[in-house]
Amino acid sequence: MKKFINDPADVVTEALAGLAAAHPDLRVDTAEQYVARADAPRPGKVALVSGGGSGHEPLHGGFVGAGMLDAACPGEVFTSPVPDQILAATKAVDGGAGVVHVVKNYTGDVMNFQLAAELAADEGIAVETVLVDDDVAVENSTWTAGRRGTGATLLVEKIAGALAEEGGKLGEVAAIGREVNAASASFAYALTAGTTPAAGRPGFELPDDEIEAGVGIHGEPGRRRERLRPARELVRSALDVILEAQPLDRGERVIVLVNGLGGTPLIELYLIYGEVATVLAERGVEISRRLVGNYVTSLDMAGMSITVTRVTDEMIRLWDAPVRTPGLRWGA
Amino acid sequence: MKKFINDPADVVTEALAGLAAAHPDLRVDTAEQYVARADAPRPGKVALVSGGGSGHEPLHGGFVGAGMLDAACPGEVFTSPVPDQILAATKAVDGGAGVVHVVKNYTGDVMNFQLAAELAADEGIAVETVLVDDDVAVENSTWTAGRRGTGATLLVEKIAGALAEEGGKLGEVAAIGREVNAASASFAYALTAGTTPAAGRPGFELPDDEIEAGVGIHGEPGRRRERLRPARELVRSALDVILEAQPLDRGERVIVLVNGLGGTPLIELYLIYGEVATVLAERGVEISRRLVGNYVTSLDMAGMSITVTRVTDEMIRLWDAPVRTPGLRWGA
Amino acid sequence: MDVALATAWLRAAAGSVTAEADLLTRLDAAIGDGDHGVNMRRGFTAVVTVLDGTEFTAVGDVFVRAGATLISKVGGASGPLYGSAFRAFGKALPPGARADLPGLAGALHAGLEAVRKLGGAQPGDKTMVDAYQPALTAFEEAVAGGAALPEAAAGAARAAGDGARATTSLTARKGRASYLGERSAGHQDPGATSTWLIFQALADVTAP
Amino acid sequence: MDVALATAWLRAAAGSVTAEADLLTRLDAAIGDGDHGVNMRRGFTAVVTVLDGTEFTAVGDVFVRAGATLISKVGGASGPLYGSAFRAFGKALPPGARADLPGLAGALHAGLEAVRKLGGAQPGDKTMVDAYQPALTAFEEAVAGGAALPEAAAGAARAAGDGARATTSLTARKGRASYLGERSAGHQDPGATSTWLIFQALADVTAP
Ligand SMILES: Nc1ncnc2c1ncn2[C@@H]1O[C@H](COP(=O)(O)OP(=O)(O)O)[C@@H](O)[C@H]1O
Ligand SMILES: Nc1ncnc2c1ncn2[C@@H]1O[C@H](COP(=O)(O)OP(=O)(O)O)[C@@H](O)[C@H]1O
Ligand SMILES: [Mg+2]
Ligand SMILES: [Mg+2]
Ligand SMILES: [Mg+2]
Ligand SMILES: [Mg+2]
Structure with a gap:
């Protein structure tokens, strides 16, 4: 394993220390292990708290700031945070208007956030949970833990965060978050697996001409192994799956996220975005906004995911609203 | 080789097509192969043009936009652009107030930009060249092609770009660019080599416990091979070299760039930034501004560089000025 | 079971998940995210620290505290699951310093x-249910058949081990492994394996 | 040398750098950035396209156009260098359809x-100077000694090859390889190697 670290056991806390040093706008509680806006709690504002395993940076800590999250709880690498952490963050940012938990649909995340929400309720904090489950590589059936939460998390956090920033009520903020999630579908390919500091070797090994289709962001293998094909074909296959799960009529508008999983260079992501734009243009779908880059990552995994979210005028307005976080910033 | 591409020969043009589709603020001339602000030329504004081999994204195309570059000329992967391209971009963005060429100090870049500047002069365009050579891993002597241009390029383009945006004259814009370069020093480590689409295999092979110290951004090996050590020690060694080349007194202020070379995840870059902050605090140096992320990359190389730039009030003011590009954006 | 045996069991479990952390992580890497060993080691190390620093009078409290510690320290799926299990186990034990066999069952x-x-x-x-369920059944049957704790624990450990091994052929329908669909078959479940380690630890500390 | 021989030479050079692109790239990967083969192939392919579409009357023009094409298509260090070399070469040739040996020299x-x-x-x-310089010297000496073009070209190619091989032991002081300092020794220079290929192409097309 080759990484810029000191001790595998200290990676998360040391990276948090670096985040704290780099961003005076953020308050990092290294004891309780959460990242919050320095100006939290903001009285009367609905607060957004998210979290999950570390290794997906900039998600979630990099999305804390004005117009997006009020706090993020990073767990150990690929391990969901513990209820204590989530409760501490929830209490730290609650401004009296309630707190929205944005939770990616993984068994661990769901259970830990649920325990934290129960504890917060015991302390009189109103918590609404928005579950993100956009990854259509997984069938949503009683036979699985359900679709995973991946790229759409960024859209949920941005759009619901903007509504909270402008004074949305708890129910409204949660509702738009759920709408964004329901309007989103994602699919990912991996060329290589990431390596966690603790395990020290890649989550899986792939021959030089094979890829994993339908991977998540935790180094788990995907639904199936395929031959490496030209980007053009991979994009078409991914969009077939996405658009089957989330049919789009001609003239509908979307936000597209072409997301790198950490080890894929930007030049390839832009090439992919070009292919996505071509296919959606053929289908008469209008890309109203887009984002190309490494946002919801899986350590150093070479891979990419495509997220397509059907949007309303209101969602576009909230997407365009100012945001000021380490990982996403415009208008401020 | 595993990449999201179609044909190795088409990577640069297809990625440019994706960039064009993604950013309506930019005008991409795929025939002449340059990226320009859609609103260029801006009459009376000094224009900034940079360029270099592709594979370093977001540098340079991702830094085109208000407050930074007016145009960028991407060459083939790791190959400097040709004079025709540079001339076409220079003519396209010249607003009558002259053009600054920001050139990283590599033999090929220097020669191609020089030929282009001569051709532009023939057409009556005033061109000033700012040579960036911040990489102190290379000794600046008659025995080498001189220090390479790496991370400081971003600072030169941002700060000189801001001065141009607010109406600085050709000589002033070039002068502050040169000042920033002279006040900068960088040093890089690589854990793995990147793979160019054309070559299809990594530029060099490293055993699992060895790293290259003093690497550039073109997959060339570094000054020497070393044992992998804890991040803490690597940062100290890098800063020793940087501060020997660029001594800093207690109380001096700097901008720090902790830059990933493409394949290193953000969690490691923040960990590194924490170490940098610790060492500079010990030395009494004040970090006024900082940037942590993948900005001047080398395809999928796992590695990082540290750039330290001694800054004046004026440089900080220009750094803080609004910028609106795909790769760097704030205040707009 | 008294307080001493309770803490001995948890210490033995801690030793065992620590010794086998690599195995658990490897199993989890194959069909999950490769952190189960690290998670269990982190959690049980914290449990041992709590045990070291606390005097217990009621045997149930040992497990309630252990469960709460696992919930606070592990995260992931296994943290809340094991944590809740130990908490429920502790709360269900009869009050007082000792629990008898039917109470344990x-x-x-x-x-x-x-x-x-x-x-x-x-x-x-x-x-983990696929190791826990047969272990429980074996324990209950042994108790019903008049066996003493060592024998009941040994039977439970054997059944847990068989159950864990039998997960290999199963297709996962819960947790991360379910994302793999049929590709999850052919790999032993990491959580079932750690459940077996915990039952085995009870068998070891009670063995005559 | 007439227009036909000039274009034959450049076509042969194009064939040779294309056939050896992998070698050139591998040499460049060792001490540079691994693009020299691709650069040369791209440049000379463009040169061949230009030759295909153009009627030349003056032999010098063939090389001036080839040089300009290399400058426009190659980039990197080798583009301007080879481009300028061919342009200067073409401009220095005597005007008209043919050049004699002293003119070539x-x-x-x-x-x-x-x-x-x-x-x-x-x-x-x-x-590349380390292949070009000895090739030139050999060519000049052959011409001075009364040799005909095939012989002079063969001698130049031999000298270029020797010069290219001799770069292996050198420490680079120009171009990317200079960043490696002493680590550049032990590797043959890619540009010197392509220079040898170009001189060898002249020897091949003039060989009796
Ligand atoms: N819904 C569930 N019910 C019971 N056990 C589960 C469930 N989901 C996961 N597990 C168990 O948890 C184990 C994984 O634990 P761990 O790797 O620590 O957490 P995570 O999956 O969050 O990384 C699985 O092997 C499985 O035995
Ligand atoms: N200053 C120079 N003078 C002469 N030849 C040079 C110089 N710099 C580089 N070269 C030649 O160029 C070759 C590299 O060409 P190429 O790989 O195409 O360009 P780049 O180095 O820009 O990637 C080197 O092997 C060397 O022979
Ligand atoms: Mg986990
Ligand atoms: Mg090059
Ligand atoms: Mg796991
Ligand atoms: Mg080269």
Whole structure:
């Protein structure tokens, strides 16, 4: 394993220390292990708290700031945070208007956030949970833990965060978050697996001409192994799956996220975005906004995911609203 | 080789097509192969043009936009652009107030930009060249092609770009660019080599416990091979070299760039930034501004560089000025 | 079971998940995210620290504290599941310094119920339930048959081991492994394996 | 040399750098950035396209156009260097459809001067100059000694090859390889190697 670290056991806390040093706008509680806006709690504002395993940076800590999250709880690498952490963050940012938990649909995340929400309720904090489950590589059936939460998390956090920033009520903020999630579908390919500091070797090994289709962001293998094909074909296959799960009529508008999983260079992501734009243009779908880059990552995994979210005028307005976080910033 | 591409020969043009589709603020001339602000030329504004081999994204195309570059000329992967391209971009963005060429100090870049500047002069365009050579891993002597241009390029383009945006004259814009370069020093480590689409295999092979110290951004090996050590020690060694080349007194202020070379995840870059902050605090140096992320990359190389730039009030003011590009954006 | 045996069991379990952390992580890397060994080691190391620093009078409290510690320290799926199991187990034990065999059996049952309630897994879903359920049945049958603790614990450990091994052929329907669909078959479930280690630790510390 | 021979030479050079692109790239990967083969192939392919579409009357024009094409299509260090070399070579040739041997020798000299002026490399700096310089010397000596073109070209190619091989032991002082300092020794210079291929192409097309 080759990484810029000191001790595998200290990676998360040391990276948090670096985040704290780099961003005076953020308050990092290294004891309780959460990242919050320095100006939290903001009285009367609905607060957004998210979290999950570390290794997906900039998600979630990099999305804390004005117009997006009020706090993020990073767990150990690929391990969901513990209820204590989530409760501490929830209490730290609650401004009296309630707190929205944005939770990616993984068994661990769901259970830990649920325990934290129960504890917060015991302390009189109103918590609404928005579950993100956009990854259509997984069938949503009683036979699985359900679709995973991946790229759409960024859209949920941005759009619901903007509504909270402008004074949305708890129910409204949660509702738009759920709408964004329901309007989103994602699919990912991996060329290589990431390596966690603790395990020290890649989550899986792939021959030089094979890829994993339908991977998540935790180094788990995907639904199936395929031959490496030209980007053009991979994009078409991914969009077939996405658009089957989330049919789009001609003239509908979307936000597209072409997301790198950490080890894929930007030049390839832009090439992919070009292919996505071509296919959606053929289908008469209008890309109203887009984002190309490494946002919801899986350590150093070479891979990419495509997220397509059907949007309303209101969602576009909230997407365009100012945001000021380490990982996403415009208008401020 | 595993990449999201179609044909190795088409990577640069297809990625440019994706960039064009993604950013309506930019005008991409795929025939002449340059990226320009859609609103260029801006009459009376000094224009900034940079360029270099592709594979370093977001540098340079991702830094085109208000407050930074007016145009960028991407060459083939790791190959400097040709004079025709540079001339076409220079003519396209010249607003009558002259053009600054920001050139990283590599033999090929220097020669191609020089030929282009001569051709532009023939057409009556005033061109000033700012040579960036911040990489102190290379000794600046008659025995080498001189220090390479790496991370400081971003600072030169941002700060000189801001001065141009607010109406600085050709000589002033070039002068502050040169000042920033002279006040900068960088040093890089690589854990793995990147793979160019054309070559299809990594530029060099490293055993699992060895790293290259003093690497550039073109997959060339570094000054020497070393044992992998804890991040803490690597940062100290890098800063020793940087501060020997660029001594800093207690109380001096700097901008720090902790830059990933493409394949290193953000969690490691923040960990590194924490170490940098610790060492500079010990030395009494004040970090006024900082940037942590993948900005001047080398395809999928796992590695990082540290750039330290001694800054004046004026440089900080220009750094803080609004910028609106795909790769760097704030205040707009 | 008294306080001394309770802490001995948890210490033995801690030793065992620490010794086998690599195995657990490797199993989890194959069909999950490769952190189960690290998670269990981190959690049980914290449990040992708590045990070191606390005097217990009621045997149930040992497990309630252990469960709360696992919930606070592990994260992931296994943290809340094991944490809730130990908490429920401790709470279901009869009050006081000692628990008898039927009390232990009832508490084991309460622990499994907590796992099933929180995680919703059925036997056959390729989870820790597939080791826990047969272990519980074996324990109950041994107790019903008049066996003493060592024998009941040994039977439970054997059944847990068989159950864990039998997860290999199953297709996962809960947790991360379910994302793999049929590709999850052919790999032993990491959580079922750690459940076996915990039952084995009880067998070891009670062995005559 | 007439127009036909000039285009035959450049086509042969194109064939050769294309066939050896992998070798050139591998040499460049060791001490540079691994693009020299791709650069040369791209440039000479463009040269062939230009030759296909153009009627030349003056032999010098063939090389001036080839040089301009290399400057426009190659990029990197080798594009301007080879481009300037061929342009200078073409401009230095006597006007008209044919050039004699002393004219060729003088033009080769002008080509080398252009490389040295633009790149500033001295012999021994581990660059294309280390193949070009001995090739030129051999060519001039052969011409002075009364040799015909095939013989002079063969001698130049031999000297270029020897010069290219001799770069292996040198420490680079120009171009990317200079960043490696002493680590550049032990590897043959890619640009010197492509220079040898170009001289060899002349020897091949003039061979009796
Ligand atoms: N819904 C569930 N019910 C019971 N056990 C489960 C459930 N989901 C996961 N598990 C168990 O948890 C184990 C994985 O634990 P761990 O790797 O620590 O957490 P995570 O999956 O969050 O990384 C699985 O092997 C399985 O035995
Ligand atoms: N200053 C120079 N003078 C002469 N030749 C040079 C000089 N710099 C580089 N070269 C030659 O160029 C070759 C590299 O060409 P190429 O790989 O195409 O360009 P780049 O180095 O820009 O990637 C080197 O092997 C060397 O022979
Ligand atoms: Mg996990
Ligand atoms: Mg090059
Ligand atoms: Mg796991
Ligand atoms: Mg090269």
